[in-house]
Amino acid sequence: MHVTVAADRCVGAGQCVLNAPEVFDQGDDGLVTVLRERPAPEEAAAVRLAGTLCPSRSITIHQD
Amino acid sequence: MTSSEPPVVDFPLRRPGEAFPPPRYQDYRGREGLVVSYLPNGNKAWLVTRHEDVRAVLTSRKISSNPDHPGFPNISDTMGVPRQEQIPGWFVGLDSPEHDRFRKALIPEFTVRRVREMRPAIERTVEMRIDAMLAAGDRADLVADFALPVPSLVISSLLGVPPADREFFESRTRTLVAIRASTDQQRDTATKELLRYINRLVAIKVQWPGDDLISRLLATGTLDAQELPGVLILLLIAGHETTANNIALGVMTLLQNPQWIGDDRAVEESLRFHSVADLVSLRVAIEDVEISGQLVRAGEGIIPLVAAANHDTSAFACPHLFDPARAERQHVAFGYGVHQCLGQNLVRVEMEIAYRKLFERIPSLRLAVPVEELPFKYDGVLCGLHELPVSWQES
Ligand code: HEM
Numbered sequence: 001m002h003v004t005v006a007a008d009r010c011v012g013a014g015q016c017v018l019n020a021p022e023v024f025d026q027g028d029d030g031l032v033t034v035l036r037e038r039p040a041p042e043e044a045a046a047v048r049l050a051g052t053l054c055p056s057r058s059i060t061i062h063q064d
Numbered sequence: 065m066t067s068s069e070p071p072v073v074d075f076p077l078r079r080p081g082e083a084f085p086p087p088r089y090q091d092y093r094g095r096e097g098l099v100v101s102y103l104p105n106g107n108k109a110w111l112v113t114r115h116e117d118v119r120a121v122l123t124s125r126k127i128s129s130n131p132d133h134p135g136f137p138n139i140s141d142t143m144g145v146p147r148q149e150q151i152p153g154w155f156v157g158l159d160s161p162e163h164d165r166f167r168k169a170l171i172p173e174f175t176v177r178r179v180r181e182m183r184p185a186i187e188r189t190v191e192m193r194i195d196a197m198l199a200a201g202d203r204a205d206l207v208a209d210f211a212l213p214v215p216s217l218v219i220s221s222l223l224g225v226p227p228a229d230r231e232f233f234e235s236r237t238r239t240l241v242a243i244r245a246s247t248d249q250q251r252d253t254a255t256k257e258l259l260r261y262i263n264r265l266v267a268i269k270v271q272w273p274g275d276d277l278i279s280r281l282l283a284t285g286t287l288d289a290q291e292l293p294g295v296l297i298l299l300l301i302a303g304h305e306t307t308a309n310n311i312a313l314g315v316m317t318l319l320q321n322p323q324w325i326g327d328d329r330a331v332e333e334s335l336r337f338h339s340v341a342d343l344v345s346l347r348v349a350i351e352d353v354e355i356s357g358q359l360v361r362a363g364e365g366i367i368p369l370v371a372a373a374n375h376d377t378s379a380f381a382c383p384h385l386f387d388p389a390r391a392e393r394q395h396v397a398f399g400y401g402v403h404q405c406l407g408q409n410l411v412r413v414e415m416e417i418a419y420r421k422l423f424e425r426i427p428s429l430r431l432a433v434p435v436e437e438l439p440f441k442y443d444g445v446l447c448g449l450h451e452l453p454v455s456w457q458e459s
């Protein structure tokens with residue numbers, strides 16, 4: 001699995017940081033950044049949760 | 065597309081003496097298409113009750129948040145979303161891209177990290193309110209003495225209101241919320257006093273910038289001086305009674321379900337379970353749009369009912385149960401889409417600290433009246449309690 005984000009769509013609600021803090025962060029502007037593009041297997045569930053909760057659909061999860 | 069006439073249901077949706085969410089939401093959800101209602105001012109509004117449909121409405125580009133569009137479903141003249149000409153900067157009533165300039169300017173103030181840094185100050189505020197309650201005897205109204213002052217004090221410190229003025233600020237915001245205890249005239253006066261105060265505060269920060277939200281917003285230069293007071297009033301109004309109602313209802317529910325006291329997951333479940341902002345997200349179609357097979361015409365109002373969505377059995381197992389351990393997390397208590405609550409992480413921290421400290425400091429806390437006698441708010445925009453009488457054993 002790997003994740004990409006569209007920071008231009010992000011509305012800074014922080015659901016991703018709250019649920020998968022090892023994978024997502026908010027920069028100084030409050031918009032999403034990716035800390036780990038290839039999350040560890042044990043982080044996969046949290047990343048998926050972040051993906052479904054993101055209100056602006058800024059997170060895309062790719063199965064590779 | 066459904067061809068039969070859509071069912072018309074009565075407004076208001078909440079009625080005295082009834083449980084919340086109203087039992088009839090389940091009936092609305094079960095019907096094909098949507099139900100329609102007429103607001104006290106005659107406006108037509110489609111009611112959206114299924115979780116999936118609510119998320120779709122709140123992310124549709126054919127649907128607007130702007131009350132300038134004819135047909136916008138404001139509940140009444142005083143309840144709903146003010147127009148930009150009434151309060152410039154009230155950006156919850158703007159669509160992208162106009163909305164985004166405001167949102168982007170404010171996001172850095174509400175990141176998960178920033179809110180975490182506010183924790184010690186919030187803890188002190190909560191402790192002080194508990195000290196005051198304990199010093200006053202063995203009973204209190206948890207709404208007036210705790211749930212309302214805590215968020216007001218938190219917001220005033222966020223805005224950079226000097227400590228000496230916080231009492232003033234708190235008393236005026238309390239008047240605004242007390243729809244039963246204050247008159248229209250008192251609320252009008254309180255609003256004017258608050259606006260005047262905020263205007264003065266902005267002028268002071270222009271002269272003497274400090275380490276606070278107003279000064280930082282001024283420094284970014286993206287919002288102008290006419291818009292700033294409206295933005296600040298929006299933060300105050302959006303973050304005060306909403307949070308207060310959630311604190312009070314959550315304490316009530318924890319007292320009824322004491323096995324969950326001390327479990328931080330009670331915060332998220334309380335948000336879903338009580339869904340206080342049921343009539344907050346108001347929308348209007350700006351193009352013809354189909355929702356669940358129902359054609360909604362451009363110029364017709366749409367009200368996504370978040371409490372109905374959060375109690376939808378196709379999204380939540382046994383939604384009527386207060387179950388902080390539940391797996392489903394996709395509640396829409398903060399809305400969805402670009403307007404999803406900006407203050408949500410602040411709320412989470414406030415609620416968590418409020419619940420934890422209350423039960424830590426007052427383990428014998430109990431309701432002072434039977435639950436059936438608690439006065440629920442059924443006539444306003446938000447769901448909540450007018451009062452929550454509690455008592456405890458003095459040590
Ligand atoms: C439990 C407490 C709260 C609840 C249930 C709540 C709920 C909501 C909801 C449902 C919306 C979306 C409105 C829409 O879709 O039109 C919203 C937006 C908003 N909330 Fe909250 N809110 C709470 C607390 C706060 C706090 C503490 C603040 C800030 C101090 C805040 C600031 C805002 C702002 C500024 C918006 C507009 C965001 C935008 O338009 O981009 N809220 N809130």
Ligand code: SF4
Nearest residue numbers: 010011013014016054
């Ligand atoms: S959850 Fe979505 S909108 Fe919120 S900060 Fe993360 S990417 Fe941005």
